[in-house]
Amino acid sequence: AQSVTQPDIHITVSEGASLELRCNYSYGATPYLFWYVQSPGQGLQLLLKYFSGDTLVQGIKGFEAEFKRSQSSFNLRKPSVHWSDAAEYFCAVGTMNTGFQKLVFGTGTRLLVSP
Amino acid sequence: DVKVTQSSRYLVKRTGEKVFLECVQDMDHENMFWYRQDPGLGLRLIYFSYDVKMKEKGDIPEGYSVSREKKERFSLILESASTNQTSMYLCASSFRDGSGGYTFGSGTRLTVV
Numbered sequence: 393a394q395s396v397t398q399p400d401i402h403i404t405v406s407e408g409a410s411l412e413l414r415c416n417y418s419y420g421a422t423p424y425l426f427w428y429v430q431s432p433g434q435g436l437q438l439l440l441k442y443f444s445g446d447t448l449v450q451g452i453k454g455f456e457a458e459f460k461r462s463q464s465s466f467n468l469r470k471p472s473v474h475w476s477d478a479a480e481y482f483c484a485v486g487t488m489n490t491g492f493q494k495l496v497f498g499t500g501t502r503l504l505v506s507p
Numbered sequence: 508d509v510k511v512t513q514s515s516r517y518l519v520k521r522t523g524e525k526v527f528l529e530c531v532q533d534m535d536h537e538n539m540f541w542y543r544q545d546p547g548l549g550l551r552l553i554y555f556s557y558d559v560k561m562k563e564k565g566d567i568p569e570g571y572s573v574s575r576e577k578k579e580r581f582s583l584i585l586e587s588a589s590t591n592q593t594s595m596y597l598c599a600s601s602f603r604d605g606s607g608g609y610t611f612g613s614g615t616r617l618t619v620v
Contacts, residue, residue: 401547426608435511435597435611436550443606482549486605493538493605499549 394419394487398498405473406506413468413501415483424486425466426495427457431479439481442466453477478505510534513598513612520619526585528615530598536610537603539581541565541573544595544614556581557603588619 395418405411417423424443428436440451447459457468466483480502484495514529532539538557542550542565552565554573562573570592574582581600585592595616599609 424605428608428611433614433616435613436599436609437611438608441608484608486608493601493603494552494555495605495609497550499547 394485394496396483396485396496396498398481398483398501400501401499402502402504404504404506407475408472411468411470411473411477411503413481413483413503415466415468415498416464417466417483417485418464419485419487423466424493425457425459426484426486427451427455427466427468428482428484428497429453429479430482430500436482439468473503473505475505475507478503511598511600511610511612513596513615515615516613518615518617520585520588520617522589522619524585524588524619526588526617526619528583528585528596528598528617530581530583530600530612531579532581532598532600532610533579534600534610535578536600537578538601538605539575540599540601540609541571541581541583542597542599543567544597550597553583585617588617590619593617593619 397416426441427439430436442459480500482500483498511532540555541553556562556575572584598612601609
């Protein structure tokens with residue numbers, strides 16, 4: 393069965409420092425991969441997605457992610473974190489089920505930003 | 508601006524009540540989903556629908572049902588609410604092939620007392 397692992401439950405980063413959030417997936421075919429962000433009390437917002445092609449994808453708010461097939465990973469990065477980036481981040485893998493796509497989500501990583 | 512709208516942000520219901528959570532999308536998406544979100548468990552899929560009047564069970568359908576009479580509307584029904592259904596409920600929609608990912612509503616925080 394498809395699965396997504398986000399090994400870090402919480403991460404604290406100083407404002408201005410770089411960020412990397414880890415995501416590993418298990419899926420037999422070529423995956424569709426996504427990162428979402430959730431601010432407190434809100435729904436999820438799509439940050440970026442990977443379907444095919446260039447393995448380094450750019451998203452909104454200065455985020456990027458790199459797909460590494462050999463490591464089954466899709467880590468999220470940002471070179472300089474802002475206090476407003478404090479939120480929960482979810483990685484997801486898209487699976488095809490009889491021509492219909494369903495997302496499987498990781499359990500999330502909560503990012504705290506210290507002054 | 509395209510949207511998924513959930514009818515209530517907060518709900519408080521009594522044990523045994525029948526509860527309706529409504530979700531409407533204006534993006535002409537074929538697929539709609541209901542998730543519940545609990546701390547430490549992430550998002551768990553309750554039900555989804557890929558067409559009008561079609562529904563499929565997700566990972567945790569027990570205690571829930573759904574209705575999709577129109578393309579833009581997907582309702583989640585708690586037939587007899589219980590305290591273990593206290594949670595954040597998130598509705599989402601997408602195109603059939605998933606292009607563009609999912610668009611989520613803002614969520615409904617349901618408390619069953």
